[in-house]
Amino acid sequence: MKRSFFDTPGPVDGNFPDWYTEAREAAWEEYEEAPWPKRTHEAWRFADLKKLAFDEIVDPGEVGEVDGAELITRSRALEESAGRIILANDRLIADPLLDAEFEQKGVIFKPLSRALVEDSDLVRLSFMQEPARLGSAKFRALHRARLREGIFLHIPKDVSLSRPVEVFHWLSGENTAIFPHSLIVSGAGSSAAIAEYVASANRQPGFCGGVTDLVAGENSKLTHVRTQNMSEKAHSLHVSSSLAAAGANIRSFVLNLGCKWSRSEFTARLSGEGASTDMLAVCLPENGQEMDMRTLQLHEQQHTTSNLLYKHALYDKARTIFAGLIMVEEGAHHTDAYQTCRNLLMSDQCEANSMPGLEINADQVKCSHGSTSGPITDEELFYLRARGIPESAARQLMTFGFVKGAVDGIGHEDLEQVVLGKIDRRFRRILS
Amino acid sequence: MSNDTDTAAGIDIDRDKGDFHYDVEYKHDAGRGLTEETIDYISNVKGEDEWITDFRKRALKIFEDKPMPTHWASEDLKAINFDEIRYYLSGGNAPKRSWEDVPDEMKETFERLGIPEQERKFLAGVEAQFDSEAAYSNIKAAVSDQGVIFVNSSEGLADHPEIFRKWFGKVIPSGDNKFSALNSAVFSGGSFIYVPPGVKVKHPLQAYFRINAEQFGQFERTLIIVDEGAELTYMEGCTAPKFETATLHSAVVELVAMKDAKIQYITVQNWSANVFNLVTKRGLAHENAEIRWIDCNIGSRLTMKYPGVIMKGRKARGEVISIALANDGQHQDTGAKMIHAADETTSNVVSKSISVGEGRSTYRGQVHIPKHLKGCKNNTECDALLINSASRTDTYPAITVRGNQHATQHEASVSQVSEEQIFYMQQRGLSEAEAISLSVNGFVNDLVREFPMEYSVELKRLIDLEMEGSVG
Numbered sequence: 061m062k063r064s065f066f067d068t069p070g071p072v073d074g075n076f077p078d079w080y081t082e083a084r085e086a087a088w089e090e091y092e093e094a095p096w097p098k099r100t101h102e103a104w105r106f107a108d109l110k111k112l113a114f115d116e117i118v119d120p121g122e123v124g125e126v127d128g129a130e131l132i133t134r135s136r137a138l139e140e141s142a143g144r145i146i147l148a149n150d151r152l153i154a155d156p157l158l159d160a161e162f163e164q165k166g167v168i169f170k171p172l173s174r175a176l177v178e179d180s181d182l183v184r185l186s187f188m189q190e191p192a193r194l195g196s197a198k199f200r201a202l203h204r205a206r207l208r209e210g211i212f213l214h215i216p217k218d219v220s221l222s223r224p225v226e227v228f229h230w231l232s233g234e235n236t237a238i239f240p241h242s243l244i245v246s247g248a249g250s251s252a253a254i255a256e257y258v259a260s261a262n263r264q265p266g267f268c269g270g271v272t273d274l275v276a277g278e279n280s281k282l283t284h285v286r287t288q289n290m291s292e293k294a295h296s297l298h299v300s301s302s303l304a305a306a307g308a309n310i311r312s313f314v315l316n317l318g319c320k321w322s323r324s325e326f327t328a329r330l331s332g333e334g335a336s337t338d339m340l341a342v343c344l345p346e347n348g349q350e351m352d353m354r355t356l357q358l359h360e361q362q363h364t365t366s367n368l369l370y371k372h373a374l375y376d377k378a379r380t381i382f383a384g385l386i387m388v389e390e391g392a393h394h395t396d397a398y399q400t401c402r403n404l405l406m407s408d409q410c411e412a413n414s415m416p417g418l419e420i421n422a423d424q425v426k427c428s429h430g431s432t433s434g435p436i437t438d439e440e441l442f443y444l445r446a447r448g449i450p451e452s453a454a455r456q457l458m459t460f461g462f463v464k465g466a467v468d469g470i471g472h473e474d475l476e477q478v479v480l481g482k483i484d485r486r487f488r489r490i491l492s
Numbered sequence: 493m494s495n496d497t498d499t500a501a502g503i504d505i506d507r508d509k510g511d512f513h514y515d516v517e518y519k520h521d522a523g524r525g526l527t528e529e530t531i532d533y534i535s536n537v538k539g540e541d542e543w544i545t546d547f548r549k550r551a552l553k554i555f556e557d558k559p560m561p562t563h564w565a566s567e568d569l570k571a572i573n574f575d576e577i578r579y580y581l582s583g584g585n586a587p588k589r590s591w592e593d594v595p596d597e598m599k600e601t602f603e604r605l606g607i608p609e610q611e612r613k614f615l616a617g618v619e620a621q622f623d624s625e626a627a628y629s630n631i632k633a634a635v636s637d638q639g640v641i642f643v644n645s646s647e648g649l650a651d652h653p654e655i656f657r658k659w660f661g662k663v664i665p666s667g668d669n670k671f672s673a674l675n676s677a678v679f680s681g682g683s684f685i686y687v688p689p690g691v692k693v694k695h696p697l698q699a700y701f702r703i704n705a706e707q708f709g710q711f712e713r714t715l716i717i718v719d720e721g722a723e724l725t726y727m728e729g730c731t732a733p734k735f736e737t738a739t740l741h742s743a744v745v746e747l748v749a750m751k752d753a754k755i756q757y758i759t760v761q762n763w764s765a766n767v768f769n770l771v772t773k774r775g776l777a778h779e780n781a782e783i784r785w786i787d788c789n790i791g792s793r794l795t796m797k798y799p800g801v802i803m804k805g806r807k808a809r810g811e812v813i814s815i816a817l818a819n820d821g822q823h824q825d826t827g828a829k830m831i832h833a834a835d836e837t838t839s840n841v842v843s844k845s846i847s848v849g850e851g852r853s854t855y856r857g858q859v860h861i862p863k864h865l866k867g868c869k870n871n872t873e874c875d876a877l878l879i880n881s882a883s884r885t886d887t888y889p890a891i892t893v894r895g896n897q898h899a900t901q902h903e904a905s906v907s908q909v910s911e912e913q914i915f916y917m918q919q920r921g922l923s924e925a926e927a928i929s930l931s932v933n934g935f936v937n938d939l940v941r942e943f944p945m946e947y948s949v950e951l952k953r954l955i956d957l958e959m960e961g962s963v964g
Contacts, residue, residue: 102564105890393881405896409863414891420906423881427906431891434899 077180087204094198103195106381106413111321120149120236128153135228137478142223143169148230150208150238168214175212186275190301194325194354203239210241217247224253232261242272246280253283260291272300276308283311290318298324306332313470314341323352330364339368340469345378355384359392368399371466374410385417392422399429522580534580538646551666551676558670579678641686645713648684663746663776672772675744682712687722696725714745718753725756740768747775754782763792771797779805787814800829803837810839818851827856836867843874847883854886863894870900929956
């Protein structure tokens with residue numbers, strides 16, 4: 061990645077507003093000037109930077125019609141959704157769908173390139189407003205400079221999206237790099253759920269440098285599910301942020317299955333009184349996969365609540381890093397913040413690193429964090445085997461129960477089923 | 493080489509509890525700043541062997557090369573001016589202080605802590621009236637019958653190199669961190685102890701006496717070797733406020749517990765608010781050995797101290813129990829480091845911190861369990877109590893576990909003395925201050941009990957004293 065991106069990004073197609081194209085060019089300079097991460101930097105502690113530095117990556121080519129048709133048929137998840145966008149190599153490969161009912165209510169759900177032209181002012185209000193606070197400022201700049209396509213979801217005031225919308229991000233072709241962008245904004249008193257699925261079309265290496273920004277207006281409710289099932293040779297570096305205004309609730313869930321190396325940075329800002337957030341994740345690395353999860357729960361106002369639950373089951377030579385920080389800023393009194401990371405160690409060669417952190421600068425705060433690492437205990441296995449369940453099935457059952465605790469937090473039955481289906485397929489493969 | 497004119501000015505520093513000024517003349521003074529000449533001077537005064545001088549000089553090089561660890565530690569470290577520090581002062585002429593010179597507040601503090609009259613004078617720096625030399629000699633005589641060697645660092649290296657040289661700088665190499673390198677370059681004072689196989693030292697050995705005979709050290713170096721099956725409890729510090737003239741205290745403490753040995757190292761320290769207290773402490777536990785650090789940190793401007801245990805032998809055990817109290821203008825950055833390097837090793841960390849006023853307390857921990865090991869366990873608990881709305885607390889643990897034969901758990905909580913609790917106690921006739929003090933004592937009670945009785949009594953009083961004025 062270092063070498064092949066020395067060339068400047070090509071001009072973007074379309075009649076984009078000046079504020080967008082100018083910022084895109086500035087971002088390229090910012091990327092080039094920012095230093096490469098070092099292990100001595102606390103935000104990159106334990107990270108295997110050798111895996112980050114690879115240099116064969118190229119800009120994506122078009123997806124052929126035949127391949128495109130195949131990817132469209134593979135883009136199936138929810139039985140009923142309110143809308144669907146399918147992107148392959150950061151290009152639209154099927155017409156975006158949105159139920160007429162919601163379109164009439166003013167819901168915007170469209171590719172970012174269209175929104176930039178048609179809803180420029182609305183996009184500009186929230187587009188890339190949050191800095192990368194957890195170490196990837198350089199890659200956030202790269203994303204902005206290379207960004208080609210993404211999605212924009214905007215729910216007007218008091219509108220409720222009764223069914224979730226879905227987005228498929230496909231990566232196709234050898235060493236292809238995509239930079240999908242998701243901007244999701246809910247107006248005051250509204251509610252919505254959205255699922256995004258990132259996957260490779262084939263087993264080739266590639267890179268995904270995505271950014272997801274969730275912006276919840278006063279008393280609105282947003283649920284975001286992201287599943288990452290890229291090829292085992294691919295790399296991913298995802299920077300997410302959520303911003304909850306007064307009384308708003310944001311629930312985010314991440315499922316990490318693929319990639320040789322993946323890093324996910326998630327900052328949840330609680331910027332209004334009474335705001336709350338749930339941050340959930342399940343990571344199931346196997347072979348030599350490394351999954352690096354960095355989180356920040358940023359309490360800026362009084363009476364805010366955050367609840368983080370990350371569950372990792374590690375197989376073979378897998379490696380995980382969890383670095384989470386609860387930051388309670390001055391004046392954010394009466395904060396409730398919880399953070400739990402549990403690692404289930406399934407092999408004698410896996411490695412789990414945990415860095416749960418707290419910084420408390422306010423009064424009347426209830427905070428706790430817990431981190432555990434350990435195997436399934438012999439007692440648990442014995443109990444199931446005593447009931448006639450073979451050991452391998454018993455292990456799978458225990459692990460499934462272990463991760464389900466985090467999936468249950470999504471609080472949306474259909475979305476939970478989609479996620480559990482993906483987890484189940486992974487377990488079946490491991491078992492066979 | 494003597495810079496006596498600088499001496500008086502050097503001691504006349506800002507003290508938070510009154511203007512405290514003594515005219516002191518030192519026999520040996522290496523002047524300000526640190527160069528190879530400083531080291532030659534120290535080595536010369538001490539009459540050290542060449543290998544020690546070389547060791548010091550290599551360490552100086554490392555110290556100069558290493559950057560300040562501000563990429564993870566407090567920026568406040570930058571406030572240390574290494575050129576202004578006096579790296580070696582030694583007695584000879586006893587300081588001429590008298591009890592009348594001691595400020596009333598300090599006398600009152602001693603009174604309320606219940607420190608005996610004789611000791612007060614010693615603690616206040618009024619020397620020669622407290623016969624520490626005699627007390628020290630008594631202890632030394634009692635333990636040396638059992639073959640225990642209890643000397644200062646210079647004597648240890650000069651008189652017993654066959655015992656101490658083998659382990660000196662091995663548990664904590666000079667290059668471990670910037671401050672262990674600094675200590676290795678300019679160390680003086682501290683205790684070197686050797687306990688022969690099978691000897692269980694009944695009475696705790698106290699640095700208290702040792703140090704007085706030597707003057708309080710800024711860069712003390714301690715090395716304790718407890719041989720197979722032997723046991724030792726060592727105590728350093730005291731609960732009384734120490735009106736330290738030096739602004740930088742940087743000690744290195746190395747413990748070696750051979751097979752089946754047990755070491756308990758107890759520290760209670762209460763520094764004045766101008767002191768940077770940057771200490772490296774680590775123990776090496778061989779098969780079935782046990783090392784316990786019991787640590788209480790009060791005062792100082794910035795304390796950075798993370799006692800560690802390397803569990804090198806099968807079934808070795810490591811433990812850190814720590815209490816930290818940070819008041820206005822103070823930052824207690826403490827924690828623990830547990831390195832598991834053999835099968836079936838277990839470690840336990842229990843840390844409790846209290847932040848009062850604008851004080852800030854930080855827990856920083858590291859637990860490392862490599863692969864190819866079996867049956868390692870770690871338990872870490874850290875609890876923080878915030879007293880006032882401006883109080884701060886942080887927790888930054890790092891836990892690495894490889895393989896599925898181990899179990900670790902980490903828990904941390906942050907809480908407040910709740911209004912309901914205080915209200916409940918006030919209803920029952922306690923004042924607000926008493927109520928807060930009671931709930932703080934309840935918070936640390938299970939750890940305070942780990943300290944020897946006389947320490948725990950003083951500790952409780954000390955906490956009460958620190959809590960004063962934090963209400964309202």
